Amino acid sequence: MGGDERGEAMMKTTMMKLMTKDRQARIFLLDSTALIRELLKKQQLDPVTKEALATTLTMSGLLCGLMKDGQRLSIQVNTSNPLAYIRCDVEANGNVRGYVSDELEGHRAKACNIAELIGNRGFIRVTKDIGMGSMFTSTVDMPYQTIVEDFSHFFRKSEQTETVFRYYSCYNEESEILYSRGILFQPLPFAESELLARWSEWMDQNDHKFRVPDLDAGERGLSDCLLDADLVGVEEMQLFCGCSKEMLVGLLYGLGQDELAEAMRQKQDLEIVCSGCGKKYVYNAKDIVSLLK
Template identity: 35%
Template sequence: MENYIIKTLAYNKQVRVLFVDNTNMVKEICNKDNMNKLLKSTLGKTVSIACLISGILKRQQRISLKVNTSHPKSKIFADTDSMGNIRGYLSDHLLNSPLNGKRHVTIEQLIGNKGYIQVIKDLGMNSIFTGITDMPYGNIENDFSHYFNQSEQTPTYIKLNIIFDKNNDIILSRGIFVQLLPGASIHLMDQVKQIISENQFVLTNAESIEIVKERLLHLFEDSMFMESGAVQFLCGCSKEMFYGMLFSLSKEDLLDSVQKSNQIETVCNICGGKYYFSPLEIRNMLKSY
């Protein structure tokens, strides 16, 4: 299992503890030529949180995450369903921002003092919930913990770790998600935080899922393994989705492609998938232009 999530309960079923190793997924999503270390880290953390949240969803539920920076056009997106299908991407403005070419800019500086989190939860049966909170920490992981504490009144702690090599390529991505269940003492959260702080190796050592599961069960009192499962990058794009993009071109440009027998190439800005439209397909499309 290349990317996986482990679900456990601890402290006599009072605490939910989820662990994710999504290294290969984050590499696939973030290791692109047009992203510097700052953007890779920002997107990687948001994707990791989506992976962890997938572990608390049920049936057909979906959650979409949006990190809004102080600049209204610079945003980070991620979404997930209960099956662990994950997407994540940056707005074009953020990819083309001057910050993308600068070194020594922090995530806090990127988010700025007016950043906020927006969470859209699709619970099924036409039930949509939207929550919005500010970002007082400017580091994403603590800000999403803040979201759960404020918007959903659920004490939550998230700890993420993304490791880069000397070429600023991601080589490890892991995270832990802790929530107190109804009736649990708030003091349990302090114990869990202390244990995680003293056992950082869980987030830094590249080990097999079986070893990680064993380590997790030994960290917290009364730990109980619930299940493990896969998380995977799934864009969901298709050629049909790009027909609308062709209609954004002028009729003259489309006619020119037909007359010159040139195909048109479209590229998904989420997964990089390429879709081609032949002169015949363009000609048929022009009939309804």
């Protein structure tokens, strides 16, 4: 099987990392619109599942800014239905991917909003890979059923830090994303205690600034929204799966020997779609022969 068909990086997205002028808190701003648009193009999802996936991937993307080199996080938002979940993998280098379980694909979910989709037994499970085979998993319930507030709840319970998340998104009538933006606000350990409340209030009052449809997603546009903070870094983020034709070949066995032999006889190409990124891989008769050997 020749050819390098690794899932290539696609749309670039930039996350802005800021510090409050008093140096007491970090703020990350992520305009994930391009990333989410690219991601949603490949999946047939109902509007509520779309919103849940876009929210989870944007919140997860913000966490890239907190990671050390070489670290990876897998974030799974589990609904009350054990078969229905959203999974996002993010790496410190900005590679992100997100997908939903088969149960949520197509238009199968019957929920009319995120709270209903999550239900009252949802939970977030985060697995942290810090390299050298060391993995840590924490599982925290989702009492808010909003994903966004549940991420804050997760940090409070699991990391013992107060972290505020905000998410702003809008879809048109065709259910295409118009904008998708996330904020992470995290006071540093020595910060004064009322800082969080003050900034939360500020963010609530300035909601509209982040909801301008054609806001300049570049450095100026977003950081101008936060006049009391300085830009300290930018981080690129891109959809990346890492799947390959070779890696997915095993899925062909799932078709069974008979069907494989038949496809070979008919010189028929077989197609496998990666459930992680939606990329299609085509296997021709020659590929299948080498498989059946």
